[in-house]
Amino acid sequence: MIDGQLPILQVVLPLMMAPVTLILRNPRAAWMLTLVVTWATFTISLSLLMQVLDSGTIIYKIGGWAAPWGIEYVLDKVGAFVMVIVSGIGSIVLTYSRRSVEMEVPEDRIYLFYTMFLLCLTGLMGIVITGDVFNLFVFLEISSLSSYVLISLGKDRRALTAAFRYLIMGTIGATFYIIGVGLMYMMTGTLNMADLSALIPAVADTRTIQAALAFLTVGICLKLALFPLHLWLPNAYTYAPSVVTAFLASTATKVAVYVLIRIVFTVFGGVGVMEGLGVQHILMALALTAMFAASTIAIYQNNVKRLFAYSSVAQIGYIILGLSFVSESGVAAGIIHLFNHAIMKCAIFMGLGCVVLRIGGVTIKDMHGLGHRMPWTMGAIVLGGLSLIGIPMTVGFVSKWYLVRAALEKDMWFIAVLIVLSSLLAVIYVWRIVEAAYLKPVPENAAPVHEAPISMLLPLWVMALASIYFGLDATNTLSIALDAANALLHGGVL
Amino acid sequence: MDAFSGLFNYWIVVVLMMMGFYIVISQQNLIKKIVGLNVFQVSVFVFYISMGKIKGGSAPILADGIEIYSNPLPHVLILTAIVVGVATTALGLALTVRIKNAYGTIEEDEIEAMENTPSNKTPEATS
């Protein structure tokens, strides 16, 4: 009985609990409730993933109204996979969050933090599960609005301006998206994704549909921070509370990538827009630029959070590059990197949260000698860093292997060379931190420092070890990614 | 001439949209930016609403003698979008208040100048 209702529960549960945290007001109680909710959604996500893998796509009709009149929730392999990523990261981050939030957010606003967190989770889950392009916009805005608030909770006053800038750019992105939706509706009269993908081929040559595609792509790329539309990201990640950075860095942009996948491969799946309209080449060029430009900028950053924020921009480049190959291994590389990057960035940003808790700052100078003072924290950060480089035995290696393979399959050997070259840039910025932490002496007048509390170290190491585990045994994750890629490329109908 | 008069609603949308966009980009004042953003969004509302209108169509209420109805769905959709827009505006204004408290100004160039001076808070030292 309840089994059939699981898809809607994913959205409703966090949505209903958000106001409850508001009523509770007690920081500890709010945290407990949020914790229970996130783990519940994670469990449900896993069972949904199992269901999808066993018996194929799940379709849920809200209120029993059949599509295209009613809103449908549709969960296919990609969706279920991304949903597991989002809820998994959410529950790990939330387990970790209590101490970090207590330190970085004023006490009277802590319960608000958890309210916003739940709303953000609602939005992200909704985006993944919905099969309706307008419904998607609503969820996009729920997650965006709450993430603006979350970012503005940072201690530094620059968090406010960062949130404001993100608000402006995010709203423009969302508005672009909705213009695109409107144009599609004009031509097809439907908002259902499956319906759209069936109707669009007939009108694909009209300028309206092409304009719609352009608006949609630009709008989504703003949200996913594809270079050069990434300007909101570095400041937002740098000045947001550590927990928020860890959560958003590994989920928000990933979900935006998911939206791009949906639009390009599902809604426009029958048209082959990637090859036909040259979207492929534009995305590829931007992705490559992102990989090099953002990595290079990252090398020169002195704030480590900012450094990894730029690194995120570069890594989004890898994901988009994978998609832009439009081949099975390419799209699979994109999807698997979405997962892998979420894990490693989450570990890194959680580690930086521990550093903030104990040291108070995360400049390179704050890191001096930290390898001996906080060995567990720094160990996890270094593991995450190695994964960014793509050292074997880490998840980064798996993504890189498939990306290079996809490039070579298409005989684009120069792109293969560029991929490995750009990962060498990661060596430089990661090693700046390693050298600071392990080879620089502890500052002389430094106060004694304890290792971070176990309640934070545990989730941190779960993520760090996950980045090793899924690097050593990537067969399961990869087979899901390959299946999903296959489904997307062949028709892509939900 | 048809390209203009027949599509005049779209022209209005385009003009409004560009005005709003320009204000967002060019204005330094955060409040004005929000106003620009609103104009930008309103243009999309107009776009949706005018899209549903059918020449000679009446309101979609079943009644005798009326054959042509306007499409109500875009109108309903835009109701949601308006709500989202209001929420965004509210949040933007709230942020502006906080920024005013923290920086003492809501002019972006002045804020940027403050952020870039190394004197405020922890200077990010070079290693």
Place this chain on the structure above:
Amino acid sequence: MSPETTIQAAMITPLVGAVLISFAGRWPNVRETITLVTAVIMFYLVASLYPHVMDGGRPSLVVGEMLPGLPIAFMVEPLGLLFALIASFLWIINSIYSIGYMRAHNEKKQTRFYVCFALALASSVAIAFAGNMLTLFVFYEALTISTYPLVTHAGSDKAKQGGRVYLGILLSTSIGLLFLAIVWTWMIAGTVDFTPGGILEGKASATVIGILLALYMFGIGKAALMPFHRWLPAAMVAPTPVSALLHAVAVVKAGVFTIVKVVVYIFGIDLLSVMANSDWLLYISGFTLLCASIVALRQDNLKRRLAYSTISQLSYVVMATAILAPLSIVGATLHIAAHAFGKITLFFAAGSIYTVSHKTEVSQLDGIGRRMPWTMGAFAIGALSMIGVPPTAGFISKWYILHGALDSGQILAVAVIILSTLLNAGYFLPIVYAAFFRKAQGEHGEAPLPIVIALTLTAAGTVLFFFFPGIFLELARQLI
């Protein structure tokens, strides 16, 4: 124990050792005992595989699939066993030496030192037993990462610089070139398993094979082929036991070992010998060989001179492989063993001198042989082995390499070998001469006992190798 279990145990032992060592950090005696015991157990396990392999068995083990269709797999074959035998045997001796050296220097962070050492050895043995190129690559990188803390052990600015060069070159060659080569091989051949006779035959055009060969040869930066050799001198900032075991044996041998493996099991000797455009490997290795020897002549720092000597000796192996004659492959294999014994002795001696007298330059060594007869005696034996004079190990391997070169009519290779022998003599003999026949300066005696024991053992090994080359020779013979 079945051979499969033995393989597993041989790789897990050092890992367990590393964990125990890190727990025993507070009690130096316990810590060092664990290191020694681990080394002995590991050697025993590796050695117990010897009869199986000699009987023609190729025990193998699949741990699990890392990527679909690409398992982490191990297979013990003669070449790998030889490498593992040497590495694990010398680890025992090197541990004895380390104890003497690290204590005499009051080095800090000794626990980290021993832990990383055990990890490096685990990686080396995993490389030796790797059954496909992916497995090999995984542990190749693990070896790089696990030795980085050892190179930068001192924590000084100089160590940091050395570490940057070390990591920079090794990572950029392996990620930039080797990684590409492996993925490409996989695409072409559909497999990256080590298969006798190679896997690329008839799968790709000569041009592609040529490019692949270049990617592999330069991508395996650990083999220190010029122009990617700079990391080896840079790594000399490490404590001497590290230079001795890792940068004369484990790491560099992992490099040339990989080259031999790739040539024999990925390309196949037959494929390469019919290809016109594989000659360049001969030239570049010959060039590296001579160039490094000439540079070595001009180094006054003893460890740097040894490092350049290592670069040139590694190129012997590469060149012998590039000759592509069966006998020269045997020579290459033997040289991996022979050079290991000789070079570790030389490094032990250098460390011994530094421990007692804090002398690091060649020009300061006048008359030191009379104060440190054991050390310098061992040094002389090591030096003779490098030159290739009987009765030392170096003679045997050079003999086979020369034989192979003559057989296949590679006059150029013969000339290079002869010339380099002269150069080797030119940079080693003056040291020996000065040590024994010049006037002494300074007051000091012989090095601490563990050091003397260790270097005597390896020197003895160098000589014994000459008289009883059978163990290694039989293994090498199995290869062809």
